[in-house]
Amino acid sequence: MTGVAAGVRILPARPLDAGAVGDVLSCANDALPWLPRIHSRAEEVMFAGDMIDAGWVHVARQGPEIVGFMARARTEIHALYLAPGAQGLGIGRALLSQAKTACDRLGLWSYQANARAARFYARAGFAEVARTDGAGNDARLPDIRFEWARKDI
Numbered sequence: 262m263t264g265v266a267a268g269v270r271i272l273p274a275r276p277l278d279a280g281a282v283g284d285v286l287s288c289a290n291d292a293l294p295w296l297p298r299i300h301s302r303a304e305e306v307m308f309a310g311d312m313i314d315a316g317w318v319h320v321a322r323q324g325p326e327i328v329g330f331m332a333r334a335r336t337e338i339h340a341l342y343l344a345p346g347a348q349g350l351g352i353g354r355a356l357l358s359q360a361k362t363a364c365d366r367l368g369l370w371s372y373q374a375n376a377r378a379a380r381f382y383a384r385a386g387f388a389e390v391a392r393t394d395g396a397g398n399d400a401r402l403p404d405i406r407f408e409w410a411r412k413d414i
Contacts, residue, residue: 268323268324269321269323269328269329269350269351269352269355269398270305270321270323270324271319271320271321271324271355271356271359272319272323273316273318273319273320273322274313274320275284275313275318275328276310276313276314276317278309278313278318278320278327279306279307279309279310279313280282280306280309281320281326281327282306282312282313282318282320282327282330283302283306283307283308283309283310284302284306285327285328285329285342285343285344286305286308286330286332286342286345287302287305287342288307288345289342289343289344289345289352292345293374293375293405294317295374295402296372296374296400296402297400297402299400300399301397304405305377309330312332312339313342314391315334317332317333317334317339318330318332319331319333319356319359319360320357321343321347321352321356323347324399327344328343328346328347328352329343329344329347329353329356330342330344330356330357331350331357331359331360333360333363333364333367335364336364336366336367336368337367337368337369338360338367338368339369340367341353341356341357341369353381354385357385358377361409361411365411366408366409366410366411367387367408367410368406368407368408368409369382369387369406369407370398370404370405370406370407371404371407372395372398372400372402372404372405372406373392373402373403373405374402374403379405379407384397384406385409386409387407387408387409388407388408388409389397389405389406389407390407391405391406392404392405392406393406
């Protein structure tokens with residue numbers, strides 16, 4: 262599938278993409294000073310490989326480079342990450358658009374401290390449906406539940 266932003270193509274991830282997907286995840290997390298590092302880079306690559314093996318991951322490719330990815334199991338988005346230099350270019354919208362084409366409903370969690378992500382999801386039509394104190398996530402940070410549904414269903 263061809264992406265709509267900056268010549269980016271949205272494609273299913275391949276097993277050999279695990280290192281690049283893990284690198285995007287690590288770099289994106291490192292760019293958030295409020296986010297504690299709870300996994301090593303090696304663990305993040307392993308996690309990326311597990312999600313790819315499960316068939317959950319689509320990557321955003323700009324030429325040969327992976328600049329972002331989304332991991333989605335059915336209607337649940339487990340991860341949407343962009344390389345720090347790829348933010349604000351429409352790549353996240355392209356990844357979400359691919360998921361919206363495949364599903365009538367989507368849901369995800371985002372940290373409350375990630376105001377940029379909250380604005381992004383709101384602009385993409387997601388509604389905030391719950392907030393928690395973070396007891397249920399690995400980082401133990403307060404989070405927000407967002408959900409989206411196709412309007413014609």
